[in-house]
Amino acid sequence: MGSETHSNQLSVIKLVQNAYDLMGEGANFNRIMKGICCLSANNGRLSAEFTVSEEHVNDKGTLYGGFLAALVDVLTATCVKLLIPESRIVSIELSVRFTLP
Template sequence: MFTKGAQVAEIFAKAVASTKGFDQHLRKVKLISCGNGRMLAEFRVGPEHLNQRGTLHGGFIAHLVDAISTYALTTHERVDTRGVSIDLSVSYLTAAADGDIIEVEACTKKAGKKIAFLEVEVRNKETNQLLATGRHTKYIGI
């Protein structure tokens, strides 16, 4: 029998592989682990992830915060929805370059009856340097 984390990992892989929508930009993102309201993913920065200055695009980082925290939330034992975003913020600390391996770790800090709070760290895997932090609040009373 599959755990909820394993089911979510399978859903993530299928959704990203088959979408023609915005989430297609997550195709290089590989899930390392997920379950209990947490998710760890990683990817190698490629040319498609770069801004005009040649560093990891801030909009892509925000997309990672949104997507990875949403999937982390769905692994929480008491949550049966992806919810709806009501607040998302990202603090950018330093840049990443083409070829860097990036880790994205999301955790559900609290899942109440109607609101869930999530936090995300985006790090350079090789140096463990924190690139960005994110906070995501979702309405889950649907």
């Protein structure tokens, strides 16, 4: 990978991370992005990580499925926005299947 390509990737990651950080500071539902760390973002693909904490789990102590679905929605929208910057993104349908832990 050339240094210019690597530099471009780093600037995209920083752009995405800044957006997630701003979302995480909000008082509305966007605050679910607090603590989400963008690891890579390139050609419509994105990798992110976060540490599961008490605010992410249900009464059984497992990751809350609604949080995970919302996170998938935001990350997917980010991928579309990176591919088509002028696009307005609205989810029309989202389906997530969960299995028992």
